Amino acid sequence: MKYYIIAGEASGDLHGSNLIKELKKQDAQADIRCWGGDLMQAAGATVVKHYKDLAFMGFAEVLMNLRTIFRNLDFCKQDILDYQPDALILIDYPGFNMRIAKWAHQQRFRTTTAPTPATTQGSPAGGPAFRIIYYISPQVWxxxxxxxxxxxxxxxxxxVILPFEKEFYRKWNYDVEYVGHPLVEVIDGYQAPAGAIPAFSKPVIALLPGSRKQEIxxxxxxxxxxxxxxxxxxxxVAQAPGQDQNFYNELLAPYPNVATVTNQTYALLQTAQAACVTSGTATLETALFGVPExxxxxxSNISYQIARRLIKVxxxxxxxxxxxxxxxxxLIQDDLTPANLRRELNTxxxxxSRRQQLASDYRDLRHLLSQGGHASANAARSILHYLRELSTANHPPRPTSLP
Incomplete structure (x- = not known):
């Protein structure tokens, strides 16, 4: 079968590469074209656009690059039509991928008066027949x-890759499939390069302050x-590879006994006794390495007040x-003080007893995220079963009407 996969970030490249490996294991005829990065290419896909060309962060940067963004969207749409995949697989990256999903859905159910080179046999109203599959849901919850x-x-x-997402979508009368979290297999398979972390004479505490300058x-x-x-x-300190060394040097100057590593966060977590971690995916990675955190x-106060009103978790x-x-x-906003952080770290x-309880909770967490095996294998199996079932039934999709 033919698969067109779109990943627009480094994490999508990583999880997309593992999905590609599994698709190729389970489908010997898999032909894969993608937007992604070096890892997806190494896994055997043809990369037509690198995610580094898509990384526009922040409102101002997006505005300045609107023309490029729209050109990328137009190129992507035409490339999908030219390739004619059996499945369009979207990995996270919601700002771009939801626009592609909406377009693809409209294409499939458009009304045509005559067949075009982009149409395929058996598709409704002469539109393309590919199925639209989303792997790693946007965080709509x-x-x-x-x-x-x-x-x-x-x-x-x-x-979906988070167990509570299945219940969240159920209240919207939308049946989704939970396949486990792809970070479990990434961390299970991780081996630190020799010499990645110096042999320190003291037990290590990891500091993961994030990747963006303002949050750091x-x-x-x-x-x-x-x-x-x-x-x-x-x-x-785990330094973000995108930040200049001088930026860290200024912050670390008063603390000559604090060390740093770059591009070795996992190796650092493998050695750490505890960690101070900025909110985000790093909190999950730290827990999967079994590190108390x-x-x-x-x-900023304005950003925090806005987030409090918008985010519903x-x-x-x-x-x-x-x-x-x-x-x-x-420790959130005003609670993040040296005194509070010192007290929690000391605990x-x-x-x-606190460490033992954490270890028990971490085991339960890992079990929840790896039910039925690794996420990539589960996702590939589900995609293939779905496509083959549809192919056997020769059952064209129908437009969805919402209540």
């Missing part, structure tokens, strides 16, 4: 919940201040959201 209506209308099959400036100074109270530990968030950490309870402590390092 956090904000912009009304996007579910468009997802229901445009996406034939949704594969808000959180890293608080984390660094706490290092003065734990002289028996080696603090190590405290979750840190601090933004009980927790900011994926660990707590998945487990639906407070597994790891969250994580010294309180054996």
């Amino acid at each position: 956090a904000w912009k919940e009304n996007r579910v209506k468009q997802i229901r209308e445009c996406v034939d099959k949704m594969l 400036l808000k959180k890293l100074p608080v984390m660094l201040k706490v290092s003065e109270s734990f002289c028996e530990y080696q603090f190590v 405290v979750v840190c968030y601090k933004g 009980k927790y900011i950490s994926l660990v707590n959201l998945i487990m639906d309870k407070l597994v790891v402590r969250e 994580l390092l010294q309180d054996n």
Whole structure:
């Protein structure tokens, strides 16, 4: 079968590459064309657009590059029509991928008076016959919940990676399939390169302050201040590869005993006794490595007040959201102070009952995220079963009408 996969970020390239490997294992005739990166290309796909050419962050940068964004959309649409895949597989990246999903749905059910080179036999109204599959749902459960209506209308099959997403979509009368979280297999298969982390003489505490300059400036100074109270530990900052070294040098100048690593976050987590982690996917990665952690968030007051009103979740950490309870402590905005962080870090390092409870919760978390095997294999199996079932039934899709 022919697959057209769109991933627009580094994480999508990683998870897309593992999906491609599994599709090729399970479908010997798999022909895969994609938007992605080096990992997806190494897995055997033909990359037509690299995700690095798509990375426009922030409102101003998006506005400045609108012409390029629209050109990319037009190119993508024509490339899909020329390729004529059996399945269009969208990986996260909702700003771009939801536009493609909407267009693809409209193409498939458009009215034509005569066949065109882009049409295929058996498609309704002469439109393309490819199925639209979404792998790794947009986080509509956090904000912009009304996007579910468009997802229901445009996406034939949704594969979700967080267990609570299945229940979330059920209340919208939309049946989705939970396949597990792809980070489990990534971390299971990780092996640190030789010499990735220096052989420190003290136990290590990892500092993961994020990747964007503004969030680093808000959180890293608080984390660094706490290092003065734990002289028996080696603090190590995971530097974001996109930031200039001089940026970190200025922040770290008053703390000569704090070390840094770049592009070695997983190797750092493998050695750490505890971690201070900015909110986001890193909180889940830290938990899957079994490292006791405290979750840190601090933004500008305006951004925080806006986020409080828009985001509809009980927790900011994926660990707590998945487990639906407070597994790891969250220090948010005004609560993120050196005193509070020092107190929580000391508990994580010294309180054996707390560490044992965390270890138990982390085991339950891993079990929840790996039910039925690894996510990539589950997703590939589900996609192939779905496509083959449709092919056997010769059953064309019908337009979705929402109540």
